[in-house]
Amino acid sequence: MDNSVVKTGEDMDSVAVSPSASPADGPVARPDPLIENSGENNMNLSLSMASGGCDDTGLVNCSARGVLMAIKKFNAKHFKSVVFLEYQTPVNGSSPNECDVSWKFRNRKEKSWRKYRDFRRFRLGYGENCTYKVVTAKGWHSGINAKRPKGQTQSQLNGKRKGEKSKTAIPVHDDEINDTIPVMGLGSAFRNGKYLYYSRGGDYCKNMNHYIWSLLCALGEARYLNRTFVMDLSVCLASKYTSSNQDEEDKDFRFYFDFEHLKETASIVEEQEFVKDWKQFDKNHKKKIAVRKVKTYKVTPMQLKNDTSTIIWRRFDKPEPENYWYRVCENQAANYIKRPWQSLWKSKRLMNIVSEISGQMDWDFDAVHVIRGEKAQNKAMWPHLNEDTSQSH
Secondary structure, three states: OOOOOOOOHHHOOOOOOOOOOOHHHOOOOOOOHHHHOHHHHHHHHHHHHHHOOOOOOOOOOOOOHHHHHHHHHHHHHHOOOEEEEEEOOOEEOOOOOEEEEEEEEEEOOOOOOOOEEEEEEEEEEEOHHHOEEEEEEOOOOOOHHHOOOOOOOHHHHHOOOOOOOOOOOOOOOOOOOOOOOOOOOOOHHHHOOOEEEEOOOOOOOOOHHHHHHHHHHHHHHHHHHOOEEEEOOEEEEOHHHOOOOOOEEEEEHHHHEOHHHHHHHOOEEEHHHHHHHHHHHHHHOOOOOOEEEEOOOOOOHHHHOOOOOOEEEEOOOOOOOOOOHHHHHOHHHHHOOOOOHHHOOEOHHHHHHHHHHHHHOOOOOOOOOOOOOOOOOOOOOOOOHHHHOOOOO
């Protein structure tokens, strides 16, 4: 298993489109008709201005149609690596002739359907025939008057029930992301469900490729068994990824992976909700939930295919490497279990950070990604390794 690059579903060759997305939200970029017909529009706007007597000394009206067209043309010319999808009507900036505008966009190289948002400030003037033109443009997220107000609260984000304590907090808020935790049904709805529950194994605090390989095995088995997977949202970052050089536990899965997309493409419930409702059901009913405990990965998914228990509980209590989740999908099981790569995408929260860095550089850069990894630990072979991979280079 190559640990040099962490790949998720949107890095695969096939392009995955969200089942909840409309065809217009797909990854195919469509040219903006306002840009496409800019020559005709310029002529019409010029004529209309000329007929009213052009006054290029007047203040720019940010809501005028020509203002947005000028900004669109400017963006299309200067940001070739970005697909611009939706613009909002420009609003006044902080000074005369300044307009703030927001838009949604997608990186041309990203294969997912997701959209990102930017809002910038432009100073406009008049060009030939009194058409509007962009004089200067400020940087990433500079158009604060066009920024949308936040909508969700942190409690909504964490999906907690009334009176409950908050679960692990998401470190970066985005009101366009619906990664709330699904609330399970109680009573008969819980009893009539079928669940696959993996206890925490030796995969915890391993490198990210190991974690992904094991998680996708578990999701693949749940799909094969036609069961809902019980999801532990606690992630442990291995020391190789942390500034402290120590393993860091209790990180939130939703920061690193797209939980909203996972909910749409796989049947999952959150572990804390599941265990609480399970205990509540057994407390209130004489007939307890039927559970089959599986103590070794050597019990294959094929052997469990016809099991009628409400919960199949795989335990991973043995020493390493007997307690790795991915062992379930080895040998003959590999012919039956298909890892659902299309369900696991990198988090939009993480990609927002990537977009911010790229936006601050105005998408004008050549990237070189240097990863030391586990393949370059031999200092005798690479004596200048620390210097060559320093952040200052």
